[in-house]
Amino acid sequence: MSVKSIKASYLYTPKGIIEDGQIIIENDQIIDILDSSNALNNKIQDIEIKNNFILFPGFINTHCHLELTAVGPIPEHHLYSKDKSEFFVNWIQELVKSKNLLTEDEKIKGIKKGIDDLLLSGVTTLGDHVSFNTPLDPIINSPLKGKIFAETIGAIDEVSQDIYHHLCQIKENWQHDRFDYQVIPHSVHAVYPDTLKKCFNEQSSPLSCHLAESQAEFDYFDSKSGPMANLVRNMTGNLPYTSETGLDFINKTDLSLEKLLLIHGNYLSTDDFKLLADKSVSIVHCPGSWEYFKHQNFNLEGALNHHINIAIGTDSIASNTKLNFLHELKLIREKYPNLNAKTILDMATINGAKALEIDHQVGSIEIGKKADLVGFRIKNNEENPLDLPFTNEKVDFLMIDGKTYLS
Numbered sequence: 542m543s544v545k546s547i548k549a550s551y552l553y554t555p556k557g558i559i560e561d562g563q564i565i566i567e568n569d570q571i572i573d574i575l576d577s578s579n580a581l582n583n584k585i586q587d588i589e590i591k592n593n594f595i596l597f598p599g600f601i602n603t604h605c606h607l608e609l610t611a612v613g614p615i616p617e618h619h620l621y622s623k624d625k626s627e628f629f630v631n632w633i634q635e636l637v638k639s640k641n642l643l644t645e646d647e648k649i650k651g652i653k654k655g656i657d658d659l660l661l662s663g664v665t666t667l668g669d670h671v672s673f674n675t676p677l678d679p680i681i682n683s684p685l686k687g688k689i690f691a692e693t694i695g696a697i698d699e700v701s702q703d704i705y706h707h708l709c710q711i712k713e714n715w716q717h718d719r720f721d722y723q724v725i726p727h728s729v730h731a732v733y734p735d736t737l738k739k740c741f742n743e744q745s746s747p748l749s750c751h752l753a754e755s756q757a758e759f760d761y762f763d764s765k766s767g768p769m770a771n772l773v774r775n776m777t778g779n780l781p782y783t784s785e786t787g788l789d790f791i792n793k794t795d796l797s798l799e800k801l802l803l804i805h806g807n808y809l810s811t812d813d814f815k816l817l818a819d820k821s822v823s824i825v826h827c828p829g830s831w832e833y834f835k836h837q838n839f840n841l842e843g844a845l846n847h848h849i850n851i852a853i854g855t856d857s858i859a860s861n862t863k864l865n866f867l868h869e870l871k872l873i874r875e876k877y878p879n880l881n882a883k884t885i886l887d888m889a890t891i892n893g894a895k896a897l898e899i900d901h902q903v904g905s906i907e908i909g910k911k912a913d914l915v916g917f918r919i920k921n922n923e924e925n926p927l928d929l930p931f932t933n934e935k936v937d938f939l940m941i942d943g944k945t946y947l948s
């Protein structure tokens with residue numbers, strides 16, 4: 542048994558900011574939190590003192606595709622089109638082409654680089670989408686924890702079934718203490734309906750799924766036309782979905798909507814928000830990716846007014862400028878200046894944990910949770926320490942499972 546502690550000027554906890562706080566850690570877990578009014582526990586010999594630091598729970602990147610790190614940001618001029626839908630579909634085609642050219646070694650190097658970048662920006666927990674052939678070792682051997690979401694994809698019946706069965710086999714043999722392996726649908730439109738139904742009927746939640754992401758997807762369902770509809774028609778000869786939206790299909794087909802973890806949600810109506818709130822579905826907003834594609838306005842206030850749990854994701858670097866979680870926080874702050882820091886910080890921590898259904902383990906500085914902590918040095922006493930995650934590009938302190946990685 543190893544017991545140690547960290548003292549810091551400020552701790553960000555669910556009970557508010559604790560000044561001159563001390564966190565007691567046994568092995569990988571927080572076992573006590575003390576403030577200056579309690580007698581500080583000085584019997585512990587291993588004390589790390591972080592004067593002029595604020596500590597937060599480790600950040601939770603609820604949506605990412607580490608395997609695409611090797612592709613890098615796809616330059617916008619390669620895809621140039623004034624039409625948003627065309628731009629999006631051009632991006633998909635360019636992405637598939639670039640991804641298919643990657644060697645195993647390049648994929649592995651990319652994943653490792655992506656993990657390093659995420660760690661530097663304070664990410665300790667991850668929801669990562671992978672393909673059927675993604676090398677998983679660099680992810681599960683990293684210090685991170687979370688969920689590996691294995692994507693079922695294929696607008697053609699046989700293709701989606703083959704991939705689904707292959708992923709189910711991997712899942713059957715899966716054993717890991719920090720990462721769950723879950724089989725999920727990539728999206729509605731890119732998965733054949735029968736296989737989508739299987740995902741919802743046979744797999745456990747959360748089913749992390751791209752939904753209501755783009756104008757191209759919206760048009761596919763709404764008018765059965767446009768570049769996305771054409772792309773699917775060229776592959777399959779027809780459109781397998783007749784519903785008005787992807788969400789409409791899940792709801793009207795009586796699939797377990799409450800299992801859904803909705804990634805993006807840029808094209809949702811007020812009625813959609815009502816339905817999602819009713820089923821306690823979380824939404825993951827990806828600000829950098831949203832900006833890259835210039836999607837329709839993400840209605841953050843609308844979602845918050847419906848008390849929907851909103852988490853944050855970087856998405857892949859292929860539709861972003863960098864893989865930096867703090868950059869995402871900064872983008873939200875710039876775009877929604879009326880939101881207070883706490884609302885955004887909770888999206889970056891506890892809300893992500895709730896979305897991934899691991900809030901009993903991570904997402905806040907609380908007794909019984911994992912000792913996953915990130916810290917920022919307070920360089921100027923004039924500044925509000927809660928602003929530091931929005932003004933820094935990297936964390937100054939990083940602890941995962943009680944082990945210090947950056948100090």
Ligand SMILES: [Zn+2]
Pocket residue numbers: 604605606670751804856857
């Ligand atoms: Zn994605």
